[in-house]
Amino acid sequence: MTHIAVTTWSLEQTAPTDLLPAATPEGDVRIVRSEVPSPEFNRFLYASVGGDIRWTDRLGWSYARWREYLERPAVETWVAYDRGTPAGYVELEAQDDGVVEIVYFGLIPAFRGRRIGGHLLSYGTARAWDLADRWPGLATTKRVWLHTCSKDGEYAMENYQRRGFQLFDTRVEEEPEVANPGPWPGAHAD
Template identity: 70%
Template sequence: MAIDVTTWSLEQTSSTDLDPAREPAAEAGVKIVRAEVPSPEFSRFLYTAVGADNDWTDRLEWSRERWLGFLDRPGAETWVAYERGTPAGFIELDPQDAGVVEISYFGLLPAFRGRRIGGHLLTWGTGRAWDLADRWSGLPPTKRVWVHTCSKDGPHALDNYRRRGFRVFDVKTETEG
C-alpha cells in the first residue's frame, strides 16, 4: 500500500537558538553518557530498538565494517540516555564540512517515551553539537546544527525539535510503497 511520507528538515544557526527542556526528576535516575568506544554492535542495538516501530530501515544492511567506519570518525559522537542503568535512547552527532553538525539519529526506546527523557536528551545532544570544535582539534567551529524527521517518526518528534529551537528550512512529501 502506498503512503505519503513528509520529511521536515530543521536547523539551528546559533547556539542561542537552543531552548533547553526541563530535566527529568532526579528520582527518575536519568543519566546521559557518551559511548566513547565505537561499538557497531551497541549502535546497531540502539538503532533497531529505537527505530523498529518507526520503520527505520536504511542501516539494517550495514556491515560491521561500515558501522565502524561511521562511528570511528573525528568528532562523531553517540550519547546514550539511561534510566537507572537501562538504555532509554540515543543521539548521534555527525560533524560535516564547514562547521555543520547533523543529528543523524535521535530517539527513545518505546518504553521510555512520554517521560521527559526525549527533550532532555535532545537538549544535551544539541548543546554538545554546538561545542564539538572545542573538544576536537581540526574541526571548525559549529555554525549550524540540523536534523530531519518524518511523518513515520513518533507523533511528538517534530514538536520536540521545534520546542528546542529548531526551525524548519525544508519540507518534502514523497509516496512510498
C-alpha cells in the same frame, strides 16, 4: 508493493542561543557519550529506537560498515540511561563548514512519555554546538540541523520546535511501505 507518502521536514538552529533546553526529568537519568566505537551497541540502539517507526536504512549495514562509520572523526553517540538502562540516544556527525547534523535521535518505546526525550535532545544539541571542543582541528559549529518525517513519533516535530529548531525545508516522497522491523520480529506486537 504498497507505497506511502512520507513528508520529511528539515529543521535547524543557526546559533547556540537558539537552543531552548527542556527541564531535566526526575529520577536517575544520565546522558553519557559512548566513546568506544561499538557496532553492536549502535545497531542495538538504532534497531531498538527505530523499529516501531520504520527506521530501515541501516538494517542491512555490515559490521565493517558500522565500524567504519563510527570510527570517523567527529561522529558521536550520546546515550540516555534511566537507572542504568539505555533509554535512547542521539547521534551527531560533523559536516563541512561548521555544520553538525543530528543524524539520529530517539527513545526506546518503553521510555517514551517520561520527559526524557526533551532532555536528551537538549543535551545532544548542546553537544552539537560544542563538538569542536572535543575534536581538535574541527571548525567551530555554526549550524545544527536535523530532519524528521511523518513516520517518526507523534511528538517528534513538537519536541524539535520546542527546543528552538526552525523549519527550513519540507519534501513529500513516495516510499515502499515497510512492516515495523523492531529489534527482532514481533518485538512490538500487542
